[in-house]
Every structure is written in structure tokens, then in C-alpha cells.
Amino acid sequence: MRRFLLLIVLALTGWIGIAAQTVQVRGKVTSAEDGTPLPGATVVVKGSTVGTTADIDGNYVLNVPSGTGTLVFSYVGMTTLEQEMGGRTTIDVALEPSATGLEEVVVTALGIRKSEKNLGYAATSVSSDDITASGSRNAMNALQGKVAGINISSASGQPGSSSRVLLRGFSSLGGNNQPLYVVDGVPISNRLIGDTDINEGMDFGNRANDINPEDIESITVLKGASGAALYGSRASNGVIIITTKKDLIRLEKELK
Structure with a gap:
């Protein structure tokens, strides 16, 4: 019985440790020209494959492996923007139109x-x-x-x-x-x-x-x-x- 309880405690401890390594970051991606949301905008953690896309209202939610790093925001026809997380859990960005058109x-x-x-x-x-x-x-x-x-x-x-x-x-x-x-x-x-x-x-x-x-x-x-x-x-x-x-x-x- 003691061994069983010990295994449960160890499992819970490991799960808490893994959960503590993941931080949920959310925000909204809009156009800097008129403030309209950009549905389908891509949000990626720089240097990794972790990413997501904004919904129809421009909102996104991303589970980041750690609270530090850089988020890369991109959208067709817009200039790519990088934002340091710096421990923040809410990051709203406004993308500028790209010169390429x-x-x-x-x-x-x-x-x-x-x-x-x-x-x-x-x-x-x-x-x-x-x-x-x-x-x-x-x-x-x-x-x-x-x-x-x-x-x-x-x-x-x-x-x-x-x-x-x-x-x-x-x-x-x-x-x-x-x-x-x-x-x-x-x-x-x-x-x-x-x-x-x-x-x-x-x-x-x-x-x-x-x-x-x-x-x-x-x-x-x-x-x-x-x-x-x-x-x-x-x-x-x-x-x-x-x-x-x-x-x-x-x-x-x-x-x-």
C-alpha cells in the first residue's frame, strides 16, 4: 500500500513539473492600418515547431514550453513581427502592411x-x-x-x-x-x-x-x-x- 501511494505521489509530482514548464500565452492579432482582426495569422515560437493560428476574430492561444522566448507573428501581405515574451501571458500585436504587396x-x-x-x-x-x-x-x-x-x-x-x-x-x-x-x-x-x-x-x-x-x-x-x-x-x-x-x-x- 505504501509503495502504491509513493508511486501516485511521484506521478503527480512529475505531472506538476511538466505542467509548470508550459505557459499559456494569448492575445489578438490586428492590422495596424484600421485595427481589423487578421484571421488565420500565424503565431510561432521562434526556433521551434510550436505554433498556432488566429481565429476569425484574430484571437490566439498558444501553449509555450517556457515563459521566455520570442513569438513570431506573420500574415499574408503583412510584415512579420517578433515579440519577446519576457514572462508575459498576454501579447497583442498590430501588423504593418508589407511593401511587397x-x-x-x-x-x-x-x-x-x-x-x-x-x-x-x-x-x-x-x-x-x-x-x-x-x-x-x-x-x-x-x-x-x-x-x-x-x-x-x-x-x-x-x-x-x-x-x-x-x-x-x-x-x-x-x-x-x-x-x-x-x-x-x-x-x-x-x-x-x-x-x-x-x-x-x-x-x-x-x-x-x-x-x-x-x-x-x-x-x-x-x-x-x-x-x-x-x-x-x-x-x-x-x-x-x-x-x-x-x-x-x-x-x-x-x-x-
């Missing part, structure tokens, strides 16, 4: 953002302003003339009809030649809705047509095999990555 950053496979000049494959990004300026209510048709090597055609002349997109021509004579569509990191099926046997050839459009062009932040087209490698065989015809406006999610939460 957002126009040089594109969204690649799995939503990873990289500098366009560092890519080893063809990638074209179309901004929301370019999509809106086209005047088309179909986001895919708005890409015509803005992406090299892309061919867009309508399945019929009906309003809202399906759009067929080809990147660099046909890759298969009998299979599907359309690229893979990824919306906010989630691959979607863009198959044509229409059956000649049941609906007598009526075209009800495809899923990419359902996206409101005004809700789109940017569209990135990946045409190289290495750029689409992370998505597997489904991306053999290229990838069209659609990033929606995150501000809409924040606005919806504020209205609730």
Missing part, C-alpha cells in the same frame, strides 16, 4: 500561399476587380481572355448554361478533360447537370456557375503538373482554385 502572392495547391516568382510552374491569378469588371454573371466565363491557354465554351445558348473549361487543350479523347475545382480548399464536383434521356437535353448548368462572382476574392489557375501534384489524378487537367471573400464570414458572425 498582395499582388505578388498566389494561392497554390491545398490553399498554400506563395510568392509568384518562387513558383516552378504556371499559375495565373485573377482578382475580384477583374472578375467584376467583366460584367459576366458567370465566374468561369469571366476568365476568358485573362488566362493564357484557357478555352471556355457554353454547352448551350440558354442563360445559366454549363461552362466547359479546357486548359491547354484536350488531354483525353474519351474522358473528362475539365480541370479540378477547389473552393476555399475544398474540391467540388463540377459535373454537368443535364441528361438527354430524362430531360431531353435540357441544360441546368454546373456547380461552378452557382458561385456569385461578387463573392469571389480571387481565382488562381494552376496548369503545371507539379502545381497540381497534391490533388492527385483528379488534377491531371489542371486546377482552378476559387478563394471567396473571408470578410463575408466575419460580417455574418457580427450580424448574429
Whole structure:
């Protein structure tokens, strides 16, 4: 019995010692320009793999191995900032806009953002302003003339009809030649809705047509095999990555 109690005491002592080595640091990451929160901002302990990301309100909570060290705050389009912890448990930061600008950053496979000049494959990004300026209510048709090597055609002349997109021509004579569509990191099926046997050839459009062009932040087209490698065989015809406006999610939460 004494040995059992001794083991319990030793176990508790060890657990308390481990817990004492971890300090919880929390805070908020905002923009220095207008004070808006930066959801998805990265917070990492310098020189380690310990890190986290800010939530939709810019708040973060990080369990740091010790109370001393340096936190590195980063966000796309913002200048990276380092802050000494110095025993603090609450660290709020405001990031300044980066001089490089957002126009040089594109969204690649799995939503990873990289500098366009560092890519080893063809990638074209179309901004929301370019999509809106086209005047088309179909986001895919708005890409015509803005992406090299892309061919867009309508399945019929009906309003809202399906759009067929080809990147660099046909890759298969009998299979599907359309690229893979990824919306906010989630691959979607863009198959044509229409059956000649049941609906007598009526075209009800495809899923990419359902996206409101005004809700789109940017569209990135990946045409190289290495750029689409992370998505597997489904991306053999290229990838069209659609990033929606995150501000809409924040606005919806504020209205609730």
C-alpha cells in the first residue's frame, strides 16, 4: 500500500513539473492600418515547431514550453513581427502592411500561399476587380481572355448554361478533360447537370456557375503538373482554385 501511494505521489509530482514548464500565452492579432482582426495569422515560437493560428476574430492561444522566448507573428501581405515574451501571458500585436504587396502572392495547391516568382510552374491569378469588371454573371466565363491557354465554351445558348473549361487543350479523347475545382480548399464536383434521356437535353448548368462572382476574392489557375501534384489524378487537367471573400464570414458572425 505504501509503495502504491509513493508511486501516485511521484506521478503527480512529475505531472506538476511538466505542467509548470508550459505557459499559456494569448492575445489578438490586428492590422495596424484600421485595427481589423487578421484571421488565420500565424503565431510561432521562434526556433521551434510550436505554433498556432488566429481565429476569425484574430484571437490566439498558444501553449509555450517556457515563459521566455520570442513569438513570431506573420500574415499574408503583412510584415512579420517578433515579440519577446519576457514572462508575459498576454501579447497583442498590430501588423504593418508589407511593401511587397498582395499582388505578388498566389494561392497554390491545398490553399498554400506563395510568392509568384518562387513558383516552378504556371499559375495565373485573377482578382475580384477583374472578375467584376467583366460584367459576366458567370465566374468561369469571366476568365476568358485573362488566362493564357484557357478555352471556355457554353454547352448551350440558354442563360445559366454549363461552362466547359479546357486548359491547354484536350488531354483525353474519351474522358473528362475539365480541370479540378477547389473552393476555399475544398474540391467540388463540377459535373454537368443535364441528361438527354430524362430531360431531353435540357441544360441546368454546373456547380461552378452557382458561385456569385461578387463573392469571389480571387481565382488562381494552376496548369503545371507539379502545381497540381497534391490533388492527385483528379488534377491531371489542371486546377482552378476559387478563394471567396473571408470578410463575408466575419460580417455574418457580427450580424448574429
